[in-house]
Amino acid sequence: MRQPDTRIVLGLHRSRHERGLLESALDLGIRTIDTAFNYAGFRSHAILFQTAADLLPCFFVSTKVGFFPGAGGRNDHSLEPGRLQDALETTAATLGQAPDVVFLHNPERSLGDLEPAHAADHLAAAAGVLTDAVAAGLCRSWGISTWNPQPVLAAAIAVGPRGLVRPWCLMHRAGILVPARVLDAIDDLAGCLEVETERRWGMSPFGGDTGDSVWRTLALRPFMAAGEECSTAAAAFRLAFALPPVGRVAVGTNRPEHLADLVRALDLGVDGHNVERYRDMLARRQAHAVAGSRGGVAAG
Ligand SMILES: NC(=O)c1ccc[n+]([C@@H]2O[C@H](COP(=O)([O-])OP(=O)(O)OC[C@H]3O[C@@H](n4cnc5c(N)ncnc54)[C@H](OP(=O)(O)O)[C@@H]3O)[C@@H](O)[C@H]2O)c1
Numbered sequence: 001m002r003q004p005d006t007r008i009v010l011g012l013h014r015s016r017h018e019r020g021l022l023e024s025a026l027d028l029g030i031r032t033i034d035t036a037f038n039y040a041g042f043r044s045h046a047i048l049f050q051t052a053a054d055l056l057p058c059f060f061v062s063t064k065v066g067f068f069p070g071a072g073g074r075n076d077h078s079l080e081p082g083r084l085q086d087a088l089e090t091t092a093a094t095l096g097q098a099p100d101v102v103f104l105h106n107p108e109r110s111l112g113d114l115e116p117a118h119a120a121d122h123l124a125a126a127a128g129v130l131t132d133a134v135a136a137g138l139c140r141s142w143g144i145s146t147w148n149p150q151p152v153l154a155a156a157i158a159v160g161p162r163g164l165v166r167p168w169c170l171m172h173r174a175g176i177l178v179p180a181r182v183l184d185a186i187d188d189l190a191g192c193l194e195v196e197t198e199r200r201w202g203m204s205p206f207g208g209d210t211g212d213s214v215w216r217t218l219a220l221r222p223f224m225a226a227g228e229e230c231s232t233a234a235a236a237f238r239l240a241f242a243l244p245p246v247g248r249v250a251v252g253t254n255r256p257e258h259l260a261d262l263v264r265a266l267d268l269g270v271d272g273h274n275v276e277r278y279r280d281m282l283a284r285r286q287a288h289a290v291a292g293s294r295g296g297v298a299a300g
Pocket residue numbers: 010011012013014034035064105106145146147171203204205206207208209210211233234250251252253254255257258259261262
């Protein structure tokens with residue numbers, strides 16, 4: 001059994017929820033799993049309890065609330081305090097333990113269409129529910145998990161520094177596929193919420209699918225330290241800790257051998273100078289695109 005290492009989070013979004021994978025994770029020193037109220041057709045918590053109740057106390061368990069069963073099998077999103085509270089209570093009861101973290105799941109889905117002041121009220125109310133849940137023992141800490149951070153950033157700015165209780169952690173996309181505007185927004189959001197690097201969790205380092213053709217064309221060697229020999233998947237995973245800098249990365253796999261590859265990739269060296277140059281280039285291109293769109297609006 002390997003020494004425990006907190007940097008890898010085994011994400012269960014696309015997982016078959018097999019007990020064997022959880023056992024392999026523990027053997028490999030992986031001590032964090034991430035799920036959500038809506039994963040596995042809203043059955044993830046129940047499956048975990050049924051198949052691995054004895055293993056759960058060995059893990060730091062994170063989950064998320066925000067999506068609810070909707071009509072016609074849809075996932076409805078809501079930040080309505082009563083629904084969040086029900087989900088928090090159901091989560092702790094179904095898992096048989098208080099989760100270590102509960103994330104507010106993609107709050108942008110409910111905030112995106114609102115005026116900033118209105119969005120700010122909704123975000124602050126939802127944050128209040130999560131804070132109260134910690135005080136009530138329904139979870140040990142709370143965070144925000146966001147795929148498209150811009151609406152969350154706008155709401156957090158509108159709430160103002162004194163109006164919003166700070167989350168303990170922030171989960172966001174990470175890795176070479178993350179667009180420049182998203183990288184900028186997540187850095188700004190982390191700054192606004194005062195979440196330090198160690199408490200930032202990257203997610204989806206492969207954009208959900210290593211079978212995508214992009215992975216056959218990307219050459220990541222220039223980002224790795226001199227002399228490092230590794231697969232594109234290993235390099236992409238290691239880079240997810242640097243683009244942007246995060247303390248943990250949530251990654252999905254159903255294959256223990258892939259988990260082992262990911263653990264080995266943690267030891268790879270990165271060429272920090274080239275990573276910085278890449279981010280500078282992205283920032284310049286983003287500034288250029290923003291200036292271009294402003295010019296376009298003015299001209300139009
Ligand atoms: N908004 C949110 O809150 C949100 C959104 C998305 C994701 N997440 C979190 O992030 C986690 C990961 O995201 P994700 O599953 O969407 O995407 P991902 O981790 O970027 O990609 C998963 C894919 O990568 C493959 N893979 C993993 N390790 C590999 C390796 N060593 N070599 C080759 N292929 C490998 C897996 O295939 P195999 O099964 O064949 O290994 C799977 O197809 C989720 O489970 C969830 O915890 C959160």
